Amino acid sequence: MKEKWDLIIKPDQSLFDLKLKEIWQYRDLLTMFVKRDIVTIYKQTILGPIWFFVQPIMTMLVYIVVFGRIAEIPTDGMPQALFYLAGIIIWNYFQECFMKTSDTFATNQDMFGKVYFPRLIMPLSKVVSGLIKFVIQFALFFAVYLYFLIEGTSPIAPNMMLLLVPYFVLLMAGLGLGFGVIFTSWTTKYRDLKFLIQFGVQLLLYATPIIYPMSLLEGKMKQIMLLNPLAHIVEGFKYAFLGAGELTTYGLAYATVFTIVVVVIGILIFNKTERSFVDTI
Amino acid sequence: MSKVVLSIENLSKQYRLGEIGTGTLSHDLKRWWALARGKEDPYSLVGQVNDRTKKAESDFVWALRDINFELEQGEVLGIIGKNGAGKSTLLKLVSRITSPTSGIIKAKGRVASLLEVGTGMHPEMTARENIYLNGAIMGMTRREISKKFDEIVDFAGCALYVDTPVKRYSSGMRVRLGFAVAAFLEPEILIIDEVLAVGDMEFQKKAIDKIKEVSKTGGRTVLFVSHNMASIQHLCTSCLVLENGSIKIPKSPTHLAVEAYLKGEKDKVADGTFAQRTDREGDQLLQFQSYKVSIDPNQPTQALQSGKPACFQLTYKSNLDAPKQVDVAITISTITGQLVTVMSTAYINRSLIAQPGENKVMIKIPRLPLMEGEFFSNVIVRSGVIIHDWIKEAIFFEVENGDFYGTGKIIENSHKSILFDYLAEQL
Numbered sequence: 001m002k003e004k005w006d007l008i009i010k011p012d013q014s015l016f017d018l019k020l021k022e023i024w025q026y027r028d029l030l031t032m033f034v035k036r037d038i039v040t041i042y043k044q045t046i047l048g049p050i051w052f053f054v055q056p057i058m059t060m061l062v063y064i065v066v067f068g069r070i071a072e073i074p075t076d077g078m079p080q081a082l083f084y085l086a087g088i089i090i091w092n093y094f095q096e097c098f099m100k101t102s103d104t105f106a107t108n109q110d111m112f113g114k115v116y117f118p119r120l121i122m123p124l125s126k127v128v129s130g131l132i133k134f135v136i137q138f139a140l141f142f143a144v145y146l147y148f149l150i151e152g153t154s155p156i157a158p159n160m161m162l163l164l165v166p167y168f169v170l171l172m173a174g175l176g177l178g179f180g181v182i183f184t185s186w187t188t189k190y191r192d193l194k195f196l197i198q199f200g201v202q203l204l205l206y207a208t209p210i211i212y213p214m215s216l217l218e219g220k221m222k223q224i225m226l227l228n229p230l231a232h233i234v235e236g237f238k239y240a241f242l243g244a245g246e247l248t249t250y251g252l253a254y255a256t257v258f259t260i261v262v263v264v265i266g267i268l269i270f271n272k273t274e275r276s277f278v279d280t281i
Numbered sequence: 282m283s284k285v286v287l288s289i290e291n292l293s294k295q296y297r298l299g300e301i302g303t304g305t306l307s308h309d310l311k312r313w314w315a316l317a318r319g320k321e322d323p324y325s326l327v328g329q330v331n332d333r334t335k336k337a338e339s340d341f342v343w344a345l346r347d348i349n350f351e352l353e354q355g356e357v358l359g360i361i362g363k364n365g366a367g368k369s370t371l372l373k374l375v376s377r378i379t380s381p382t383s384g385i386i387k388a389k390g391r392v393a394s395l396l397e398v399g400t401g402m403h404p405e406m407t408a409r410e411n412i413y414l415n416g417a418i419m420g421m422t423r424r425e426i427s428k429k430f431d432e433i434v435d436f437a438g439c440a441l442y443v444d445t446p447v448k449r450y451s452s453g454m455r456v457r458l459g460f461a462v463a464a465f466l467e468p469e470i471l472i473i474d475e476v477l478a479v480g481d482m483e484f485q486k487k488a489i490d491k492i493k494e495v496s497k498t499g500g501r502t503v504l505f506v507s508h509n510m511a512s513i514q515h516l517c518t519s520c521l522v523l524e525n526g527s528i529k530i531p532k533s534p535t536h537l538a539v540e541a542y543l544k545g546e547k548d549k550v551a552d553g554t555f556a557q558r559t560d561r562e563g564d565q566l567l568q569f570q571s572y573k574v575s576i577d578p579n580q581p582t583q584a585l586q587s588g589k590p591a592c593f594q595l596t597y598k599s600n601l602d603a604p605k606q607v608d609v610a611i612t613i614s615t616i617t618g619q620l621v622t623v624m625s626t627a628y629i630n631r632s633l634i635a636q637p638g639e640n641k642v643m644i645k646i647p648r649l650p651l652m653e654g655e656f657f658s659n660v661i662v663r664s665g666v667i668i669h670d671w672i673k674e675a676i677f678f679e680v681e682n683g684d685f686y687g688t689g690k691i692i693e694n695s696h697k698s699i700l701f702d703y704l705a706e707q708l
Contacts, residue, residue, distance in 0.1 A: 008385065275379070
């Protein structure tokens with residue numbers, strides 16, 4: 001007689017089992033983690049959620065002074081405030097997703113060592129709470145955007161690509177999550193990577209058209225830049241709102257394929273690591 | 282007909298010893314190279330029995346080796362064993378926190394584990410928020426928690442403070458809250474580690490009764506680990522004993538397993554010396570060497586008697602060059618793990634001066650107020666907060682009934698277990 005078991009634990013489980021069904025069963029947990037992140041982040045601070053605005057505004061001001069005034073890097077003819085702010089908020093979302101997910105195992109080792117739930121819930125919850133932060137910062141950007149739009153002196157040209165904005169955000173989340181879970185899996189064994197992440201993200205910022213437009217680059221430099229999937233997404237985001245930027249079908253397809261590959265590989269590595277990381281960390 | 286809900290077959294778990302750092306990359310590369318050529322994993326077959334008293338001969342050790350057992354619905358299985366016997370590893374494997382090296386675990390229904398109370402609770406959030414969060418971590422859905430919310434709050438006894446951040450709670454209240462959430466989980470299989478040791482007596486009793494109720498009326502299957510033989514005996518329908526990662530006594534009725542386990546423990550310490558005890562704690566500047574428990578140290582050792590003196594003589598060695606002021610303490614616990622008393626030379630202002638070399642100390646109870654039974658003692662030598670040597674379950678001894686009150690009356694055995702001096706007067 002063949003018995004039916006609900007749960008079978010074996011040393012080797014299929015590598016390609018993404019456990020998506022289980023994650024769906026635990027969706028309430030994801031909501032709770034998001035709530036925890038949002039509720040607790042600014043407890044016992046005076047300004048509270050206003051801090052969400054302070055960071056992009058200050059960054060934008062510094063960019064205007066350093067890159068706009070002193071270095072005089074062009075901004076595709078757009079108002080500097082708007083150009084930088086667009087780059088900053090979309091970049092922030094990527095950075096948030098990546099940084100927060102890249103230390104999943106290290107920061108949660110106590111909890112992971114005591115109770116089982118699909119570990120992927122944790123990085124996914126970071127991506128969602130990052131999204132809430134993004135939406136708040138986007139509101140700031142949108143206010144500035146409306147101001148320039150109504151003022152009417154700048155050549156802002158919103159276009160149909162606005163419909164693709166949610167998709168750009170999704171791609172950013174995917175890239176951040178994918179890279180994040182890959183890094184957190186590797187760092188359980190080799191801590192060296194932790195140091196790389198710290199300044200790696202900083203350097204990546206300069207390799208992405210945030211403080212300069214893609215149109216500034218030519219020749220070999222440009223070809224290298226086109227390999228960066230983030231570049232296409234950032235340019236696309238800027239193009240949708242401002243009408244200036246380089247968004248190509250090829251670029252979009254490349255970024256899409258790249259994201260899917262990173263996410264799938266990331267989840268596979270992550271699932272493999274979660275099975276025994278408690279023993280190595 | 283009872284049905285098997287948990288089946289464990291040939292379960293083994295191997296751990297790597299030492300630090301994981303340098304060398305892992307080269308191990309990984311060697312392993313990968315061997316597998317790439319279709320050979321056996323060069324690191325998977327080595328390994329030895331997990332005996333912590335001996336120095337390891339290889340880099341890998343089996344924390345669990347070839348564990349087999351089955352559990353039927355409604356059964357409460359206690360797992361007994363010394364520290365390092367593999368109890369926690371077994372629970373971790375069944376609750377999917379880490380994966381086995383070989384073997385297979387099969388289960389029917391939801392498995393929930395309570396290896397710690399209040400996992401994931403956030404101090405800044407209110408009790409209400411934490412109940413939802415903790416419940417979700419344990420695998421409950423929002424709806425299930427909402428349905429049981431009032432019962433949980435009631436059980437934890439924190440109805441007044443539901444909307445207060447948990448950081449303002451006393452640690453006892455936090456434990457109660459954490460356990461309350463777990464108690465209202467409704468998994469088919471519940472795994473509980475030594476979590477009940479925290480919290481006060483009243484709460485412990487409440488918690489154990491709750492677990493008992495859950496297994497009896499709810500038909501839940503429970504896997505329970507504890508050092509407290511009293512709660513094991515109270516709760517479990519059957520027990521198995523682990524030693525050095527393998528099953529020493531297979532699943533058997535609780536009283537048989539507990540008896541066999543305690544007997545094994547007793548044989549080990551009967552010889553009066555601590556020479557074989559390598560599981561000591563402390564800096565070992567001073568070390569216990571031998572003991573003698575007797576009514577009169579000048580007479581041959583015999584069983585202690587209620588009402589007669591009890592002398593605990595300890596010999597210890599000082600590895601220091603100079604005399605040092607130290608305190609020696611002996612605990613007395615019942616064989617089921619209930620602590621009865623701690624006697625320290627510090628409490629009675631009789632600190633000792635440990636001279637270099639061999640020293641002796643005698644702690645004497647003029648009239649032993651214990652009733653017939655088996656007891657054990659931990660011994661510890663310390664100076665201030667620094668522990669020099671600490672041996673747990675160091676001495677086992679028996680007490681026979683004696684004439685404690687000097688009235689010739691022997692007290693009934695069921696009237697366990699401590700005797701007091703008292704007066705009575707007709708008014």
